[in-house]
Amino acid sequence: MIWIFVGICILLAVGLVVRQTKPSNVQPPTSPKSIVTTFKGDPQTTRAFTWYTESVEGHAMLQVTEGTKVDSWDRPDILTFTAKSTQINIGGGKRQYAHQAEAICLKPGTSYTYRVGSEQSGAWSDPAVIVTEPVSPETFTFVNVTDSQGESEADFKAWGHTLDQAFGKFPEASFIVHNGDLTEDPDQEKEWDSFFGQAAKWLVKIPLMPVTGNHDEIQGNAERFTSHFAVPANGAEGAIPGTNYSFNYGYAHIVVLDTESNLKAQTSWLRADLQSNRQPWTIVAMHRPAYGGNRYEKIEDWIKVFDEFGVDLVLQGHNHEYSRSYPLRDGKIVPGGEGTVYVIANTAGPKFNSLKKDKYYHAVHFQNNKQMFAAVTVSERALSLQAYDADGKLLDEFTQQRSRSGD
Numbered sequence: 345m346i347w348i349f350v351g352i353c354i355l356l357a358v359g360l361v362v363r364q365t366k367p368s369n370v371q372p373p374t375s376p377k378s379i380v381t382t383f384k385g386d387p388q389t390t391r392a393f394t395w396y397t398e399s400v401e402g403h404a405m406l407q408v409t410e411g412t413k414v415d416s417w418d419r420p421d422i423l424t425f426t427a428k429s430t431q432i433n434i435g436g437g438k439r440q441y442a443h444q445a446e447a448i449c450l451k452p453g454t455s456y457t458y459r460v461g462s463e464q465s466g467a468w469s470d471p472a473v474i475v476t477e478p479v480s481p482e483t484f485t486f487v488n489v490t491d492s493q494g495e496s497e498a499d500f501k502a503w504g505h506t507l508d509q510a511f512g513k514f515p516e517a518s519f520i521v522h523n524g525d526l527t528e529d530p531d532q533e534k535e536w537d538s539f540f541g542q543a544a545k546w547l548v549k550i551p552l553m554p555v556t557g558n559h560d561e562i563q564g565n566a567e568r569f570t571s572h573f574a575v576p577a578n579g580a581e582g583a584i585p586g587t588n589y590s591f592n593y594g595y596a597h598i599v600v601l602d603t604e605s606n607l608k609a610q611t612s613w614l615r616a617d618l619q620s621n622r623q624p625w626t627i628v629a630m631h632r633p634a635y636g637g638n639r640y641e642k643i644e645d646w647i648k649v650f651d652e653f654g655v656d657l658v659l660q661g662h663n664h665e666y667s668r669s670y671p672l673r674d675g676k677i678v679p680g681g682e683g684t685v686y687v688i689a690n691t692a693g694p695k696f697n698s699l700k701k702d703k704y705y706h707a708v709h710f711q712n713n714k715q716m717f718a719a720v721t722v723s724e725r726a727l728s729l730q731a732y733d734a735d736g737k738l739l740d741e742f743t744q745q746r747s748r749s750g751d
């Protein structure tokens with residue numbers, strides 16, 4: 345069976361190379377920028393990459409090889425995957441190009457070196473190293489940030505610094521969940537340049553799983569945002585592809601919802617998604633809060649589904665202040681392990697809102713006027729969250745023991 349799998353993988357990789365054709369147009373080559381890695385398929389055996397170029401020459405490609413060093417990219421065992429390239433109109437009559445490629449048939453728990461670029465132009469990214477998910481991670485941590493929402497390069501320095509601190513504290517963290525409002529205006533490619541540029545050393549190797557915020561999707565259009573990320577294509581029919589999806593990692597099932605549009609379609613999708621979920625812990629990430637400094641009332645139906653399926657943690661954004669709810673069920677405070685905890689990890693960007701009034705559901709609620717991040721650690725028996733400011737000071741933490749009956 346394993347040989348059939350390996351054979352299919354080799355054929356697929358060779359097929360991808362054979363399909364290369366000569367370039368149809370020749371412009372001055374530009375180096376890949378805005379490089380980011382994400383999960384699109386199984387995190388144990390696949391890894392997706394997205395990057396931009398300002399011009400194109402030939403076919404954009406991803407090359408991958410096992411190990412943390414590569415002596416030559418001409419070796420016959422280098423895996424080569426052709427990217428899907430899309431022309432992006434960035435305004436003012438100018439165009440850029442978004443490229444997405446996915447490495448498949450990787451080994452679990454293994455380091456790979458990769459580069460993206462084009463054979464014809466000779467413009468390649470610096471090699472970077474990724475690690476696939478181990479077969480059964482006993483425990484893992486991911487970093488949660490939200491609302492980096494900058495405009496200038498200086499604004500995004502704070503975002504880069506927040507990630508530096510997060511990975512300084514949690515060097516083994518497996519991925520990032522960003523809770524939305526990545527930039528102030530998604531039509532300004534310069535803002536994306538700064539978003540990716542200031543965090544490049546992390547985003548080239550640590551998957552960033554994005555949530556769509558109201559600054560990412562404007563009046564039902566999220567194209568500029570979604571063009572930057574290759575995420576699972578398993579969302580609701582009717583939702584904007586790239587804004588609603590779910591994936592498993594370790595003992596967690598992680599669901600990303602889009603609070604900006606198609607709420608109804610996502611409600612029935614959410615019920616079906618959670619119905620088939622067998623993971624011990626369920627985490628939802630969405631931008632506008634069900635329970636934060638304020639409440640987004642249009643998502644009441646989602647809260648009923650969270651209650652029905654015992655969602656453990658809901659990561660939120662939008663309010664630009666820190667808030668953690670008591671465990672809630674049907675809007676009422678319940679003992680730990682019997683309800684859903686709702687968190688907003690302040691902001692990883694330049695804007696801090698003044699603190700809203702405390703509500704009955706707030707266990708912790710403050711404005712420290714400093715960028716923050718949260719680290720969520722999941723094992724079979726426990727889920728914990730620790731919230732830090734960007735100076736590395738621990739400001740809040742809680743742990744939930746596994747609560748499902750019969751487990």
Ligand SMILES: [Fe+2]
Nearest residue numbers: 525557558662
């Ligand atoms: Fe927002």
